[in-house]
Amino acid sequence: MKISRYATQWAAKVIVWMGAFSTLAVMIWILIQVLMEGLPLLHLDFFLDSPRQMGRSGGIFSTIIGTMALTAVAIIIATPLGVGTAVYLKEYTRETRLTRLIRFGTDCLAGVPSIIFGLFGFVFFVIFLKMGWSILSGGLTLAVMILPTIISTAEEAIKAIPRSYREVSFALGGTRWQTVARVILPNALPGILTGVLLGVGRSVGETAPLILTAGSSLLVPTSLFSPIRTMSVHFYILAREGISMEMAYATGAALILLILTINTLANWLLWRYVRKKRG
Amino acid sequence: MIKEKFLEKSLFLVALSSISVLALIAFFIFEQGVPLIWKAGPFSFLLGERWFPSQGSFGIFPMIVGSFWVTIGALIIGVPLGVACAIFLCELTPAAVSAAFRPMIQLLAAIPSVIFGFWGLIVLVPLIRNYLGGPGLSVLAGSLVLGIMILPTIISISEDSLRALPRTLKEGALSLGATHWQTIWRVLLPAARSGIVASIILGMGRAIGETMAMIMVLGNAVQMPDSILSSTRTLTTNIGIEMGYATGDHRQALFATGVVLFFIIMGLNTLALVISGRRRS
Numbered sequence: 001m002k003i004s005r006y007a008t009q010w011a012a013k014v015i016v017w018m019g020a021f022s023t024l025a026v027m028i029w030i031l032i033q034v035l036m037e038g039l040p041l042l043h044l045d046f047f048l049d050s051p052r053q054m055g056r057s058g059g060i061f062s063t064i065i066g067t068m069a070l071t072a073v074a075i076i077i078a079t080p081l082g083v084g085t086a087v088y089l090k091e092y093t094r095e096t097r098l099t100r101l102i103r104f105g106t107d108c109l110a111g112v113p114s115i116i117f118g119l120f121g122f123v124f125f126v127i128f129l130k131m132g133w134s135i136l137s138g139g140l141t142l143a144v145m146i147l148p149t150i151i152s153t154a155e156e157a158i159k160a161i162p163r164s165y166r167e168v169s170f171a172l173g174g175t176r177w178q179t180v181a182r183v184i185l186p187n188a189l190p191g192i193l194t195g196v197l198l199g200v201g202r203s204v205g206e207t208a209p210l211i212l213t214a215g216s217s218l219l220v221p222t223s224l225f226s227p228i229r230t231m232s233v234h235f236y237i238l239a240r241e242g243i244s245m246e247m248a249y250a251t252g253a254a255l256i257l258l259i260l261t262i263n264t265l266a267n268w269l270l271w272r273y274v275r276k277k278r279g
Numbered sequence: 280m281i282k283e284k285f286l287e288k289s290l291f292l293v294a295l296s297s298i299s300v301l302a303l304i305a306f307f308i309f310e311q312g313v314p315l316i317w318k319a320g321p322f323s324f325l326l327g328e329r330w331f332p333s334q335g336s337f338g339i340f341p342m343i344v345g346s347f348w349v350t351i352g353a354l355i356i357g358v359p360l361g362v363a364c365a366i367f368l369c370e371l372t373p374a375a376v377s378a379a380f381r382p383m384i385q386l387l388a389a390i391p392s393v394i395f396g397f398w399g400l401i402v403l404v405p406l407i408r409n410y411l412g413g414p415g416l417s418v419l420a421g422s423l424v425l426g427i428m429i430l431p432t433i434i435s436i437s438e439d440s441l442r443a444l445p446r447t448l449k450e451g452a453l454s455l456g457a458t459h460w461q462t463i464w465r466v467l468l469p470a471a472r473s474g475i476v477a478s479i480i481l482g483m484g485r486a487i488g489e490t491m492a493m494i495m496v497l498g499n500a501v502q503m504p505d506s507i508l509s510s511t512r513t514l515t516t517n518i519g520i521e522m523g524y525a526t527g528d529h530r531q532a533l534f535a536t537g538v539v540l541f542f543i544i545m546g547l548n549t550l551a552l553v554i555s556g557r558r559r560s
Contacts, residue, residue: 009460016371019363020380023434026427027387030398084293092287104552105298111481111548112304112541113488115515119522119537120304123311144300151297177286198389205391208490208519236393236491239400252394263389267382 031256038253046250051218055234056244060251062220066135066228069221070214071203073139074146079196081143082150083185090158091180110148117145118209126213133227138214142206146199153198157191158184190273197266204258207232231255308541312534324535330501332521332529339536341503345418345511346487348504349497352422353429353486358479360426361433362468365475368434369441370463388431396492399424404496413508416498422507424492429482436481440474440555441467477555484547487540490515514540 049059085102093099121141131137161184169179185192207230215227216237229237235255238248316324319337327338364384368377399420408415448470452462468475498510499520512520518533518540525533 005458005461009458012460012464013371016363016367019360020367023360023364023387023427023430024380024383027383027390029402030390030394030427033398033402034394081293081296084290085296088290088294092290102294102298105301107552108545108548109297109301111484111488111544111551112301113484113490113515113544115488115490115518116304116308116537116541116544119311119518119534120307122522123307123534124303128307144304147297147300175283177283201389205389205393207391207393208515211519212522232391232393235397236495239393239397240495248397252397255391256394259389259391260386263382263386267385 034249034252034256038249038251038256041246041250042253047254050220051234051247054243055218055238055247057247060231060234060254062218063229063231063234063251065220066214067204067230067232069135069224069228070139070142070210070230071200073135073224074142074203075196075199077140077143078146078150078199079192082147082195083154083192085151086154086158087180087184090155091176091184106148106151109144110152114145114206115208117141118212120144121209121213132225133213133215133217134225135214135221135228136224138210138228138230141209141213142203145206145209146202149198149202150192150195153195154188154192157188157195160191161187190269190276194266194270194273197262197269201259201262201266204230204255204262205232206230207236211236231258305541308534308537311531312536312538315528315531315535316538318528319532319535325539328503330517332525332532335528337528337532337535339514339517339539341501342512342514342517342536343539344503345497346513346515348418348507348511349421349425349493349513350483350486352418352507353425354479354483356422356426357429357433357482357486361430361478361482362437362475364430364434365437365441366463366468368438370459370467384431384434387427388435392428392489392492393495395424395428396495399492399496407508411508413506414498414510416496416510417508418497418504418511419507420496421493421511421513424496425486425489428489428492429485432482432485433478436478436555437471437475440471440478443474444470473554477551480547480551480554484544484551487513487543487547488515490519494519514543 046059047064048061050062051060052058089099089102118141121137125131125137125140126133165183165187166179169183210230210233214230216229216233217227218229221228231251232255235248235251238244238251315337324337324339326340327336328340329336329338330341368380372380403420403423404415407413407417407420444467448466449462452466457465493513494516497512497516499512499516500510501512502510504511514536517536521529522533
């Protein structure tokens with residue numbers, strides 16, 4: 001018996017629908033699993049109290065400070081480098097062998113596994129530059145990791161600016177730098193910010209390289225050279241060493257809420273940007 | 280004018296940052312790892328089956344095999360689901376639905392890997408242990424977790440390459456009387472082949488590189504996995520677990536593991552770039 005092509009089409013479409021919805025379902029399952037157990041444990045004290053007894057009790061205050069400090073260092077270093085690279089690639093050169101090489105380097109950097117960044121950060125920042133396990137070492141390692149994201153989103157944002165904007169600026173006698181500073185960057189800002197937020201999200205979620213570069217101290221940091229533990233690292237240690245499942249769930253829930261917030265913010269920015277461009 | 284020149288030169292230097300960082304990474308990892316590969320012998324390092332750092336025997340073959348199987352498993356799960364999602368987003372839903380679906384995929388990409396690992400540990404591992412036997416911490420658990428983690432990579436790049444196809448391809452096929460599905464299966468997918476293959480290779484790179492989630496669900500025994508239910512260790516987890524306390528030759532052996540990983544990833548990245556670049560030109 002020959003199956004009609006309309007029957008095949010029907011079956012295939014059902015399978016694709018099922019695939020798409022099972023993807024969604026698994027993601028929701030993962031989030032719900034952690035949030036169901038973790039959310040009821042989140043109280044104000046949990047956020048304002050530092051971990052005690054290796055994390056068996058207390059809260060996550062010092063890990064929140066650690067996460068914020070690391071992310072701040074990473075963003076402050078990576079944003080100017082990333083945006084500068086994008087501006088140079090889009091506004092200052094044509095496609096040459098060199099720009100292709102820079103793009104190749106960026107693409108490769110984006111694919112390097114996080115544990116390799118960890119090894120690098122450990123020999124380079126921690127040992128070679130003698131920064132020790134610290135906010136600075138961890139932040140610089142993260143900066144290197146998020147650089148490709150910031151470059152590529154900034155490039156996209158700059159590419160989306162119509163040629164006429166530049167032509168008007170040049171026609172009015174603006175120099176190249178004036179055009180970049182007063183026309184290109186302000187117009188590309190929402191796109192650039194989206195990239196920065198993606199970088200923040202990645203910094204918050206990263207674990208492997210930070211254990212090797214920022215240490216796992218539970219103390220509240222006092223300077224850029226203090227070792228710290230981020231929320232993700234804390235969550236990992238609680239769960240893997242079986243210190244306290246309850247605290248692990250609570251920390252996991254806090255982590256998911258943070259990621260959800262950052263992601264929503266990034267999407268909102270992008271949505272506003274797209275809407276504005278459509279006019 | 281001097282200011283303009285100065286700014287241009289500075290921007291040029293900034294633009295070199297990504298490529299110089301890549302060079303620095305390669306230099307420092309190699310400087311630490313390569314001497315040990317020579318000391319242990321490249322052949323016995325790569326193909327040796329004994330990993331006993333305290334006795335000075337460094338063979339990473341079981342980890343290479345472990346990485347290989349976990350990655351293959353991840354692709355078996357991730358590729359059909361990912362391509363299905365891409366088709367779903369491009370062809371089967373109105374723009375409004377895919378506009379709502381896409382942020383979900385971005386969220387999936389943003390979930391920290393430790394959360395995936397934790398979910399695998401508390402949900403998948405007990406399920407596998409109770410229903411399929413074995414320790415639960417296994418190649419299967421690792422493949423399932425990784426299969427989900429690589430979905431965003433596969434979906435977004437496959438979707439982009441499907442969307443980049445000229446409308447005329449689809450219109451031509453439909454006007455020749457093909458059904459919508461025949462158009463997707465016989466015309467659109469083959470036309471977007473290079474982008475889809477590139478997405479699979481990049482997903483593969485992501486799978487090989489994942490560390491924390493794998494430490495949590497693989498069980499980490501140094502052994503050749505003999506079934507999908509047995510515990511294993513990958514190249515990344517080997518580094519992640521032992522780096523905390525390794526010193527001397529042992530530490531260098533972990534950097535050497537990093538060197539092997541670096542070569543695999545660079546190979547895959549270059550392959551993906553060549554494949555997707557060929558399409559562009």
